[in-house]
Amino acid sequence: MEACQAVEAEIEKLLAKYNKFGPKWQYQLQRFISTLERYKREIDSNSGEIDKCAISSTILQMKLAVKDISNEHRRWHSDVSRIGKTIDKNFVADYTEASNKKVFKTDQEKELLNKIICMHLFRDSKWEVAEEFLKETGISVDDEQKQRYLNLNHIVDSLKRQDPTPAFEWVQQNKAQLDAKKSDLEFKLHQIVFLDILSRDQYEAVVYARAHFNRFVEKHGDIQSTMGMILFPPNLAKMRSDVIDLFIKDSCLGDDDLLSVCVNVGCSALPALLDIKQAICRDVGGVWNENDELPIKIDTGFAYHSVFACPILRTRCGSSNPPMMLVCGHVISKDALNKLERSGRLKCPYCPKEQLPSEARQIHF
Ligand SMILES: [Zn+2]
Structure with a gap:
């Protein structure tokens, strides 16, 4: 932000200068042009006496003014290039130090990156680009996954075209999964259909509500407010886009990008x-390029991995020091386990159970 402000200040300085001189110069140049045009017309028409003295004095004036403008323009050039320097000074253009060069070293890792890019293109309905990308990189992707994105995007497109049929079919196929996460999707889809019918025919809409809403007894509050929409029509376009967002969320179309x-x-x-x-x-x-961990804790708003802190050493476990589950079920870090080992045997620090260190099993989060 500070960098932006510094650059903005330089630009404002330059603009203030331009506003001071620019319009004045434009006016002056415009005046010269019209004078010259007038002289040209007079010469072309050959009418009357041409005042050579006046012409040469005007040309002299013009030469002086143009020289002034051109000198000022040169000074401006250095001001403009100063903005470029301010940008270079305030914005870091070289991010290579913040990247881990080892990450995409092997072909396998490069392939993984290409697959992720390709999946993003499929997920985003960029089919032609994705196919071209596949050809160029020479990788192949799972057809089943491709088909899944194709189906999900087809459903989203249908919903946008006010055709909920494919969405209802998908809901039926994935009922168990949706019920498990207490999804509102099916009800919201019926609600949209109800509102679509309502915009054409009130009676037909009520018949639809009777036929379909009775299955959602636990949502009687929502049903009441939906029926209230007969009197107070809602913003249907907004509701439709909310349903599409809900579908993208519940179908995990947005999650795995x-x-x-x-x-x-x-x-x-x-x-x-x-x-x-x-x-x-x-x-x-x-x-930090040498390690697979960042040197500081950065809260990015995304957290996917559970973290285990060793209760004995009070350190965070990682790949070099993984959490180990003892036979009794207690979990400590591998370093702690090595420290607690006495003559090939280990006594759990939480319960007195004695065991062999080799019996402990590594836990993967
Ligand atoms: Zn124990």
């Missing part, structure tokens, strides 16, 4: 990473 997640996490983490690079890593560049 890994590319968006990566970009969003990266954007929110980058300023903090660049700050820490400037603050502590200036002389030891690339210090």
Whole structure:
């Protein structure tokens, strides 16, 4: 933000200067042009005496004015290039230090990245681009997953075209999954159909409500407000877009867009990473590139992994020191387990159960 403000201040300075001189110059140049045009017309028409003296004095005036303008223009050029320097100074263009070069080193990792990009394109209905991308990268993707995105996007398109039939079919096929998460989707779909019919025929809408809403007894409050819409019609376009959003959410169409997640996490983490690079890593560049962990805690708003802290050593477990479950069911870190081992045997620090360290099993979150 400070960087933007610094650049903005420079631009405002330049604009203020332009507003002071610009219109004046434009007016002056315009006046010269019309004078010249007038002389040209006089010469062309050959009418009367031409005042050569006046012409040469005007040309002299013009030459002087143009020289002034051109000098000022040169000074402006340096002002404009100063803005470029301010941008360079305030915005870091080189983000390579904040990236981990090892991440996409192997072909397998590159393929994974390409698959994620491809899935993003499929998810976003960019079919032609995705197919071209597949051809160029030479990777192949799971047909089943491709088909899934195709179906889900077809349903979204149908909902936009006011055709809820494919959405109802999908709801029937995925009823168990939707019931488990107490989804409102089916009710909301019926509500939209009811409102669509209502805009044509009130009686028919009530018949539809009788036929379909009786299955949603637990939503009697919602049914009441829906019936109230007969008298107070709602914003149907807004409700339709809400239903589409609900479908995208409940069908997990929005959840598994890994590319968006990566970009969003990266954007929110980058300023903090660049700050820490400037603050502590200036002389030891690339210090965190060697590890698979960030040097500071960054709250990106996304949290996918459960974290286990060892109750004995009070440290966070990671791939080099994973959590281990003992035979008794208590979980401690591998480092703690090694520390507690006495002559090939281990006594749980929480219950007195004795066991062999080799009996402990690694836990994956
Ligand atoms: Zn125990």
